[in-house]
Amino acid sequence: MGGGQQSAGVGPDYVPLPDQLQIAGEIALILLKQDYLMMLCEAMLRFGAPSHRLDHKMERAASKLGLDAAFFTQPGVVQIRFGDPVTRTSETHILRCSNGYNMAKLADSVHLSRAVEQGKMSLDEAVDRLDDLLHMPDQWPWWAELIAYFIASFAGVPLAFSGNWIDASVAGVLGLVVGLMTLLARRLRAYSDLFEVSASVVVSFIAAALHNYVCFWSVALAAVIMVLPGLMLTTSVMELASRCISSGAIRLFYALTIAILMGYGLLLGVELWHIFDDFQVSSKASCASISSWWYFLLMPAIAVSFNIQLQAAPRQWPVMTLTLACGFTTFYFITLYVHSVIAAPAISSFVIGMVGNIYAALTGEPAVVPVLPAILLLVPGSLGVRGTLAFLQQSQNDGLLFAINMIMTSLGITVGLFAAAIVSLSLLPATRRRRTDLMAL
Structure with missing residues (x-):
């Protein structure tokens, strides 16, 4: 046999068994990292992470794992590209997942991702934990959500729509419906x-049928306070301001569509009552309100209802309630002296953002947890529905004014939250170290 002849049973492409096992292990590790990133991204979307900051958050997590990845989030869907610089190939995954809010699971997901980045948790354990989070039941059952709807509508009448106790009682029952x-x-x-x-x-x-006893506007709008599209509208404006043009435009158009649908439904209900009674609803109607001293009791009540709706854990309730109280108190006193659609939401949201970022810097918890329920009281959902009603009633001037106020309120909230993030990054070293701004609105 010649010296260059191959050994029996060994071809030119033969790879020794140890090398095969090493290659298989490296491939398995890469696939595990990809599975972890896809599950983490799905968890963040489903549990309420700020979508305009999620792409950067996920790309940073991929960089920590040594992967070349790019993320592109849209409402209800996310595209993930994994690249291989050696072979110059890439693969794209499209995940469909509904956007929702679950503050308890969101905080757990943030802690989990931070533990992986710091090497305190293995990828296998992280994948198992994420799978448990994605499949475990919500923090609060359906009957607790019904109670939250009642409380939010009841407390929302005097806090947001200047109604009295009779209005609040009727709105609470309708909110339960x-x-x-x-x-x-x-x-x-x-x-x-x-x-x-x-x-x-x-x-x-029903509100039109009881118009002799209750204020129509207070009851009708407070009863649907939990489904008003104001938070979605504000989120869309923030996405557009963050240069997330595609997702921001989609969410903005969807929020306006929901506002139009709800405005049409409110007007249709009034028209149906006209069969029995010639009741005229006015967008400028005023109602009797209660003493503002009652706000001290109603603010914690509506905060609890928002906390339940956002699926927050009881340990998160104190800071969420405190942040809501700070935001509402700021808004209340500013509106006493400054009658501005621009200033009051901007300053109030700045206070809310600062409280949330300080809390995040001190505890390491995501800032979005205390901020969300407070923003829910500032969002312009009621203005949007009122503007739609005014337009449908052919009051173009009122409709245009309400629409402009709705957009200006959203812009004010956006500016206030972004300003709070900038100030927090400048003044709070812990915020820069933990990058908690990535989980702030």
């Missing part, structure tokens, strides 16, 4: 397409 309709929409796909319109029609019809 809206909560039942919400649960029905989750279970029946066909009904979910008509949910906003049907809920608005029912609420408007």
